[in-house]
Amino acid sequence: MPKLTYTTHLGMFDILPDESPKWRALENIIHEEAAKFNFEEIRTPILEQTELIKRGVGQLTDIVAKEIFAFTKGDSNYVLRPELTAPVVRSFVEHHLDQRGGSQKLYYIGPMFRAERPQKGRQRQFHQFGVEIIGSDDPVADVECIAFMMQIYRRIGIKNFDLKINSVGDPESREKYKSVLRDYLKPNFEELSELSQKRFEKNPMRILDSKEPEDQEFIKNAPVIRDYLNEDSSNHFELVCEYLNKLEIDFTIDPLLVRGMDYYTRTAFELTSPDLGSQDALAGGGRYDLLVEEIGGQPTPAVGFAAGMERLFIACEELDIALAPPKEVDVYIVTLGGAARTWGLTTLPKLREHGISATMDYLGRSMRAQMKDANRENANYTLIVGDNELEKGEFTLRNMKESEEDSFTLDGIIAKLA
């Protein structure tokens, strides 16, 4: 390969013209479905204060410990956002969105950045869409959030997935459970994996998430958090499950589901797909009732999820789902000679004015080459203009799909195609 001087950074990708239609198609679906759910879009800066992410996501998480892109400029510490829950909550607090009344039903689409080793389904710049419902502790909010997530995949036609849910409890339940879990693991502490040993004190629940073979035996028989939930959290979880059943959303309760961010409380859920390979999470989320206060707002319950767009595309490819139709243009004006070329250039806006997409050759090519180009551009019609047509005021309109052509005045063509 001839050496390129400038390339994208590792794990970062251009979305090229052949790819961009499917991105737009997905974005359109998200916007449309969000509108049906009455979610409102929020857009926040790519850069946030480093401290926000550290506080919001958690100092001990892998994301903060080793995956953030951060730099200092002047007196400010900047970080490329690794996720959007903390920034959205920051915005909610900063702009007093609670004053709009009710609960805020927000959604977002955009790029995130994590400094990980890239692999299939994992890039350094990647894209998520997601929802944050801030201001409600009702299980209805949890379930609407999940329902929205599922609706996106249902509409696209991805059906082959597994929705897992769990409750990670409220602080009171969790402290109780953590000590039970430590007591359970303690006799075998030395046999746990190195990583699990590190997590034992500060975050023993993450041990449940371990994939280390030596941990599995202990995880299998570990006490289950559901048995230690207090009444409120237990009722909350029961209701979430009940509502999901009522909505006929299939799920499995996974007592080992523990999510990576520190801010989760009560409901946690994850959508995985067997079509993705190693990085199999399509989307994940949960409730974070303490985060708003942590970031400096009034105590405010909230729930949300984030979904990976690249991973959704991988699943689409595996399932042969085309999100966007092939490109096409209504009219390609083929010109012969200088007068015709000028006519073509001035006719383009007249067609476009009537909502007809139109283009022509920019390279002064032969008619044959223009026809080939029209074919490549997937033109529905070619409008062929030479001296004959200019004289008569009637132009040849060729239907490229049917391979038939006829003569029309320009008004006739516009009437036919508009």
Add this chain to the structure above:
RNA sequence: GAGCCUGUAGCUCAGUCGGUUAGAGCGCUAGUUUGUGGCACUAGAGGCCGUGGGUUCGAUUCCCAUCAGGCUCCCCA
């Protein structure tokens, strides 16, 4: 941070058991039709065979290093 794998035309890949001008398919340009696309045929453009060093009379081919990329672990979307 660790493991495995790969670097030959725009893309996907052959190939040289080390030896004069490095190949295919697709794509691109043009022609066969100086007013007509998709099919076909013909021609053309496009590669210091990732980079540096070593072995050798000779390296794209062997060895070492380096850079880049991919997959996997970890973790997450």
